[in-house]
Amino acid sequence: MQYPQEIYDSSRRPHPLVEELLSLIKYRELVYQFTSRSITARYKRSIIGVAWTMLNPLMTMVVLTLVFSQLFKWNVPYYPVYVLSGLIVWGFFSHTTSAAMGEMIWSGGLLNRIYVPKSVFAVSAIGTGLVNLGLSLIPLLLIALILGIRFNPALLVLPFSVLLLSIFSLGVGLMLATAAVYFADMIPVYEVILTIWMYATPIIYPVEIVPPQLLWLFRLNPLLYLLQTFRDPIYKGVIPGWDVWAIAAAFALAAFLAGGLIFTSKSNEYAYRI
Amino acid sequence: MHTAFKPLPAQIDSEDQKPIITFEHVGVLYRVPKERVSGIKEYTVRWLQRRLSYEEFWALKDISFEVFPGEVFGVIGRNGAGKSTMLKVMARVLHPTRGRVVMRGRVAPLLELGAGFHPELTGRENIYLNSSLLGYTRKEVDRLFDSILEFAEIGDFIEAPLRTYSTGMVARLGFAVATCVRPDILLVDEVLSVGDSRFQEKCLARMNSFQAQGTTIVIVSHNMETIKNFCSRALWLDQGQAGAIGSVSEVVASYTG
Numbered sequence: 001m002q003y004p005q006e007i008y009d010s011s012r013r014p015h016p017l018v019e020e021l022l023s024l025i026k027y028r029e030l031v032y033q034f035t036s037r038s039i040t041a042r043y044k045r046s047i048i049g050v051a052w053t054m055l056n057p058l059m060t061m062v063v064l065t066l067v068f069s070q071l072f073k074w075n076v077p078y079y080p081v082y083v084l085s086g087l088i089v090w091g092f093f094s095h096t097t098s099a100a101m102g103e104m105i106w107s108g109g110l111l112n113r114i115y116v117p118k119s120v121f122a123v124s125a126i127g128t129g130l131v132n133l134g135l136s137l138i139p140l141l142l143i144a145l146i147l148g149i150r151f152n153p154a155l156l157v158l159p160f161s162v163l164l165l166s167i168f169s170l171g172v173g174l175m176l177a178t179a180a181v182y183f184a185d186m187i188p189v190y191e192v193i194l195t196i197w198m199y200a201t202p203i204i205y206p207v208e209i210v211p212p213q214l215l216w217l218f219r220l221n222p223l224l225y226l227l228q229t230f231r232d233p234i235y236k237g238v239i240p241g242w243d244v245w246a247i248a249a250a251f252a253l254a255a256f257l258a259g260g261l262i263f264t265s266k267s268n269e270y271a272y273r274i
Numbered sequence: 275m276h277t278a279f280k281p282l283p284a285q286i287d288s289e290d291q292k293p294i295i296t297f298e299h300v301g302v303l304y305r306v307p308k309e310r311v312s313g314i315k316e317y318t319v320r321w322l323q324r325r326l327s328y329e330e331f332w333a334l335k336d337i338s339f340e341v342f343p344g345e346v347f348g349v350i351g352r353n354g355a356g357k358s359t360m361l362k363v364m365a366r367v368l369h370p371t372r373g374r375v376v377m378r379g380r381v382a383p384l385l386e387l388g389a390g391f392h393p394e395l396t397g398r399e400n401i402y403l404n405s406s407l408l409g410y411t412r413k414e415v416d417r418l419f420d421s422i423l424e425f426a427e428i429g430d431f432i433e434a435p436l437r438t439y440s441t442g443m444v445a446r447l448g449f450a451v452a453t454c455v456r457p458d459i460l461l462v463d464e465v466l467s468v469g470d471s472r473f474q475e476k477c478l479a480r481m482n483s484f485q486a487q488g489t490t491i492v493i494v495s496h497n498m499e500t501i502k503n504f505c506s507r508a509l510w511l512d513q514g515q516a517g518a519i520g521s522v523s524e525v526v527a528s529y530t531g
Binding site: 009116 | 304305306313314315317362365366367368369370373374375376377378379380381383389390392394395402403406407408409410411412415
């Protein structure tokens with residue numbers, strides 16, 4: 001097998017972010033390997049296997065529906081669809097960002113010795129998240145159908161919504177991974193942040209119950225807009241206005257650029273810090 | 275024991291031959307917090323109190339040398355002398371803080387064998403996982419698969435999880451994957467002691483044939499005998515600095531002297 005000659009010159013490296021992207025393309029098989037490994041490893045010892053991905057948010061939905069419709073008497077039509085669509089977005093964000101951070105730290109021994117593009121952990125976390133999200137769309141759409149929500153063309157924007165969500169999560173995941181290299185307690189600290197963040201986002205409750213004087217604070221939350229681009233087409237059957245898309249896209253790009261730049265500028269230190 | 279390996283004389287005679295590895299005044303700086311600041315809470319407190327100080331430590335200092343195609347180059351030094359930092363710089367895991375490193379060709383690290391293996395996955399799955407860690411695409415591994423299997427000699431165990439393998443089998447599989455394609459530069463980190471002697475002979479024979487075809491080999495060791503047996507030239511690392519560079523006999527003389 002003939003390979004073109006590769007030359008590595010430490011004085012002629014491209015920008016770290018460019019270098020990382022080129023390297024990710026070359027190591028695409030590794031992204032696939034990590035993604036399929038984390039999907040199969042998760043279900044290898046369970047009898048119902050992949051069905052867990054669908055059952056997990058479903059059971060949470062049933063509990064929340066019972067609690068909130070019976071106890072609080074919230075009058076949210078089609079609440080199961082409302083809460084399930086929120087839980088799917090939240091599950092994607094929280095799992096991918098936590099995994100982006102955790103996988104890299106646990107693979108430290110490897111990173112110390114051989115060269116791999118270090119963002120491969122964050123990228124394959126997104127890959128795993130996308131598979132799980134795809135699977136959990138099945139019960140969501142089934143329930144929507146059963147409850148009488150009609151499918152409509154607005155659903156066609158869902159791929160764009162998921163794309164923005166992925167870009168945003170990747171950026172946040174890269175920032176977290178950088179922080180986790182320096183701070184050993186980053187993983188438990190992030191768990192606390194996630195809990196607060198979840199209750200600060202209208203996932204299980206309707207936006208209408210937010211007190212008007214606190215609305216400005218809620219509007220600072222990027223997930224508010226990202227969630228809206230996903231939930232509105234399913235739940236309301238409408239495509240959100242361009243302003244919502246613009247804000248969601250701006251947050252996603254800002255997170256991605258900040259995460260990518262911070263991550264790659266520090267990546268030289270990972271080799272002796274992890 | 276290592277009699278199968280006989281380094282060929284390196285071909286440095288021609289004027290126009292470019293070095294395959296160039297180190298020009300290479301320095302690597304490690305910047306680590308002076309006191310162990312473990313968490314973000316503690317860090318914030320210290321940062322607010324401006325009590326955060328770093329220790330700077332040069333793991334490599336002003337190292338310059340060249341290695342030519344087909345050479346077997348040794349790096350010797352005590353623990354903590356900077357040997358593994360040197361390997362990391364060659365493997366692109368670390369970039370030099372100062373100076374310049376040029377590696378002309380495909381570099382294959384032959385580190386602790388089986389470092390990237392997963393115990394729950396089968397031998398077959400591990401071959402794909404491990405070779406993707408080395409940057410191969412699926413198509414390439416599909417093509418190389420049979421030759422890897424043949425070299426590793428693990429037979430029907432290929433479909434069994436790796437945790438059922440013996441140490442020797444893991445070592446064989448690791449070596450087979452790491453050397454499935456002849457690299458231009460092979461980095462060897464004291465791995466020649468694994469497996470039984472027949473397998474060692476086989477590994478050495480493969481390295482020998484690589485070298486005959488032009489592969490440059492860099493061996494890092496704290497063991498003088500290893501360097502004497504294998505290398506044509508060597509570098510002695512002493513606390514991050516080059517103690518001596520030259521023929522093995524010269525370096526051995528200054529290392530022991």
